[in-house]
Amino acid sequence: FGAPPSTDPMWGYFTAIAGQDGEIDAEELQRCLTQTGISGSYTPFSLETCRIMIAMLDRDMTGKMGFNEFKELFAVLNGWKQNFMMFDQDRSGTVEPLEMSQAISSMGYRISPQALSCILKRYSKGGRIYFDDYVACCVKLKALTDNFRRRDTMQQGTVAFPYDDFILCTMAI
Amino acid sequence: FGAPPSTDPMWGYFTAIAGQDGEIDAEELQRCLTQTGISGSYTPFSLETCRIMIAMLDRDMTGKMGFNEFKELFAVLNGWKQNFMMFDQDRSGTVEPLEMSQAISSMGYRISPQALSCILKRYSKGGRIYFDDYVACCVKLKALTDNFRRRDTMQQGTVAFPYDDFILCTMAI
Ligand SMILES: [Ca+2]
Numbered sequence A, B: 001f002g003a004p005p006s007t008d009p010m011w012g013y014f015t016a017i018a019g020q021d022g023e024i025d026a027e028e029l030q031r032c033l034t035q036t037g038i039s040g041s042y043t044p045f046s047l048e049t050c051r052i053m054i055a056m057l058d059r060d061m062t063g064k065m066g067f068n069e070f071k072e073l074f075a076v077l078n079g080w081k082q083n084f085m086m087f088d089q090d091r092s093g094t095v096e097p098l099e100m101s102q103a104i105s106s107m108g109y110r111i112s113p114q115a116l117s118c119i120l121k122r123y124s125k126g127g128r129i130y131f132d133d134y135v136a137c138c139v140k141l142k143a144l145t146d147n148f149r150r151r152d153t154m155q156q157g158t159v160a161f162p163y164d165d166f167i168l169c170t171m172a173i
């Protein structure tokens, strides 16, 4: 992220939409991502998915995203897109539950069969997982895991959550 | 829920869509709720909101909903709709953040200003909260709080979550 913004091709997309305050909300992020063409031939991201993308990176909790976070998001999304295309071997535009569970473990998450089964039901439509839902699932899994790890400072695998912190960690994503 | 299903007016909506297995998934729930007209003049529920409605009541984790859960959902939704209409005093079809925070405390949730501020940003569009997002917020808050309380058996206000249980409690809603 070292280049001066003015020479960065994404700076144009971003500033045209962000305006003076230099931050974008979920509806602006949706337009911004559509303009960059990152969804390719897949359906553009839903507003819901854009909302949790913002929540994933919104450490100062303003509900908005600056240019550096936008670039960070863009890099993460590109990784997930590569992954999705790799697992969608027949180019149907969807991955199937078994492939999704392989994708999740390839990202390094260790999840029980029960939790995995819940996740697959939640993010599939008619037994298939579309790109937007795939990304929504990746965003949530990353954000929840990051929130958990940030609190699991001794790496014990268990975190004591007071109610309010539990809500804070989960309601926005 | 004591009436025999065949004399219950909602049984017709439900069975027409559920078919032989007597269970509905998120897309069927969306059609079912639209047919009952519960959204009234508001926009029908989004698929996302229907997905978390199912997760909220899906104690056996099949990803689907039977008739009794459908009726339970319908009763809860009617309560939230009354509440929404009461707080939307100017009949604009939206509630504003301050009214939303009053609605949340009127439901008995005790939430810090910081968590509340996150919630209001997450569920509003252009500074207003629409019915579908209002319900999504209520569903999530109820489901997360229920999951928390079920584990807080000593009512200490803090729960020790192993990573996998944390994911199980939060990924589907
Ligand atoms: Ca921010």
Ligand SMILES: [Ca+2]
Pocket: A087, A088, A089, A090, A091, A092, A093, A094, A095, A096
């Ligand atoms: Ca495929």
Ligand SMILES: [Ca+2]
Pocket: B087, B088, B089, B090, B091, B092, B093, B094, B095, B096
């Ligand atoms: Ca209003």
